[in-house]
Amino acid sequence: SYVLTQPPSVSVAPGQTARITCGGDNIGSKTVYWYQHMAGHVPVLVLFDDNVRPSGIAERISGSNSGNTATLTISGVEPWDEADYYCQVWDASRDRPVLGGGTNLAVL
């Protein structure tokens, strides 16, 4: 089955740029979605179709996807960006969604 690999944690100082990676076999050929899950809150879709922000999502959030790695980038990190971030793709060979293990973004 298709597997997505994320680093367990990423730490950045406020104002810096955070990059969260999502690795998968030829993931560049798939469409990637990203979710933000803050503690005690509902998960929120922050990117779809690799790099499209839903209405209301800050322009500081962007995405890229090529080769074996998709990346979520948060520029000018704010303390309230601290959350778990998950990538997701659709595994067409098994007709099911696949979620990465999640990355905890810590704002130092």
Next chain:
Amino acid sequence: QVNLVESGGGVVQPGRSLRLSCSSFEITFRNHPMYWVRQAPGKGLEWVALISFDGRESFYSDSVKGRFTISRDNSKRTLSLEMNSLRREDTAVYHCARGKYEKVLAAPMDVWGRGTTVTVSS
């Protein structure tokens, strides 16, 4: 603004059954696929089940296949998850979520509920 509300969680003994429900408010429900996603304590989000917009197709993770059944009633705008033969490892917060695109299975989840907690313990 609350669009999806889950209910039915609780404490249940291993081997027993439980039925979760998800009610939708003020969002389009009928034409969208619906998901159940869970998060065990200290773990990440895990997809559990998916149902097509018309209820004709359903899909399950390997960990619940054969034990859980997803269903929907579009006339009542509700989604359900029948959970049988529950195991301790099914302990989690269960979220329902809506697929973003109408009538398309391969879609991101754009609306989520707050979740209902299931604890499997003797």
